[in-house]
Amino acid sequence: MTQKPLAAATTLVHAGRPPRGPGMPVNTPVHLQSIQYSADSPGPGDSFYGRYGNPSWDGLEEVLGRLEGAEVPAVAFSSGMAAISAALTALLPPGGTVVLPRHAYLSTIAMALDLAQKQGVSVVQVDIADTAAVVAELDGAALLWIESPTNPMLEVADLPALVQAAHAAGAKVVADNTFATPLVMQPLTHGVDAVVHSVTKYLAGHSDVVIGAVVTRDDQLRQTILAHRTLYGAIPGPMEAYLALRGMRTLALRVERSQESAAELARRLAEHPAVREVRHPSLPGDPGHERARAQMSGFGSILGIRVRGGAEAADAVVQRTSLWLPATSLGGVESSLERRRRLGAETTTVPVDYIRLSVGIEDVEDLWTDLEAALGA
Ligand SMILES: Cc1ncc(COP(=O)(O)O)c(C=O)c1O
Missing domain, CATH: 3.40.640.10 (Type I PLP-dependent aspartate aminotransferase-like (Major domain))
Structure with missing residues (x-):
């Protein structure tokens, strides 16, 4: 058999x-x-x-x-x-x-x-x-x-x-x-x-x-x-x-949850007035959407946003979050975010107002409440 x-x-x-x-x-x-x-x-x-x-x-x-x-x-x-x-x-x-x-x-x-x-x-x-x-x-x-x-x-x-x-x-x-x-x-x-x-x-x-x-x-x-x-x-x-x-041992559960939350947050962020642009392959308008659908079984749990107001405004968003960790690295159970260009070594074609977000496994509404408050203040 x-x-x-x-x-x-x-x-x-x-x-x-x-x-x-x-x-x-x-x-x-x-x-x-x-x-x-x-x-x-x-x-x-x-x-x-x-x-x-x-x-x-x-x-x-x-x-x-x-x-x-x-x-x-x-x-x-x-x-x-x-x-x-x-x-x-x-x-x-x-x-x-x-x-x-x-x-x-x-x-x-x-x-x-x-x-x-x-x-x-x-x-x-x-x-x-x-x-x-x-x-x-x-x-x-x-x-x-x-x-x-x-x-x-x-x-x-x-x-x-x-x-x-x-x-x-x-x-x-x-x-x-x-x-x-x-x-x-x-x-x-x-x-x-x-x-x-x-x-x-x-x-x-x-x-x-x-x-x-x-x-x-x-x-x-x-x-x-x-x-x-x-x-x-x-x-x-x-x-x-x-x-x-x-x-x-828990990767499947973590990836399932964090991907779902990332896609939901991407949708909401795309409508937020303080956000100029959202990058996540789950969004139908994202340049990578069709390719990701063809060769991936999901869209991943990292997303990127450009905020209105330049590097200073982006730094302020990162600092104002209380749940999201202002930290480098990604892929942990805890959600984190960082403005990449604050690192001198980051490639100069990465926009100065770009924040990379790593979505963890917390409750998505709690994540949104924290992010929305940080963006809106
Ligand atoms: C895509 C990618 N590859 C490789 C590395 C390097 O891995 P490590 O920090 O475990 O040496 C990183 C670290 O951030 C990464 O994001």
Whole structure:
């Protein structure tokens, strides 16, 4: 009898547990160890020292690999940036060209520019929503880097078209799936070569841990990524891996609630007189709406607004909220917001009056009351 595959919500709860048996723990234990008893002649997969492996990572890696449809475990890292560094190093040779969204996460852009200085790579920044413009830059490129929706501007890339064009040009493709989460989009199923995550965000979900991961179906690439982690040492802590997996057990509920609230808030914000513009792919008028409908199963829980009155007015809105946290980062159970351009490193094409909001799982009416008061004062 062939078994029906489990839904993601069930995988999230049941996968990645220790084997069943009387007296066995139901949760992956936290293994606080740097050494293990060693075999006389350890094989390549044998873990005998904490930088090579820790059983505390296994559950998290298994669940994330399955969620992304990889059929092999993810490779967990000490942070999203460590995961990004491993993917960039593996797929971008010295002197190679990477095509990158102009509105990608600011440290991803900074890392690519750092590699440009130190290893002579070329960085071409594009509007990732403009498919023709991206395709025009792919000739001779080694790597196409995708964020969709982008951080912070929420542009939606045409994933299938870009993957096809990149592969035809001989380039590999990496997608940062932090914003969508594998519940809403699975880039590997669109042919992307590797997915990276800031697990720090939705996957862990409680703003209490920094951790990352790379997921790929390509065995050779996965071995390269694993070897990079072991050699360069950006391994996750056992406690962090435990917390991330514990957070992931409730991911389906959190994503469902926060997406629904984000879409509702986007609708209301679009009618608010203090708001010039709302960005959320759920809105029928949003430039990414049709694409998001075609390639995502939801619209995500991050939205952006431009407020009337410029940077000062935007700062005042952020400061006046009492429920929403004025904080960077995103994807936690608590709603937060920030004016991105207050950070000197943010891309200058992000408008100065743009506030990025991360919608959490609170009651949507409470969130609206707080936001409306902050906007209207
Ligand atoms: C889209 C995206 N990718 C990667 C990162 C980096 O992840 P970490 O902070 O876990 O290193 C972030 C952090 O904000 C992010 O928003």
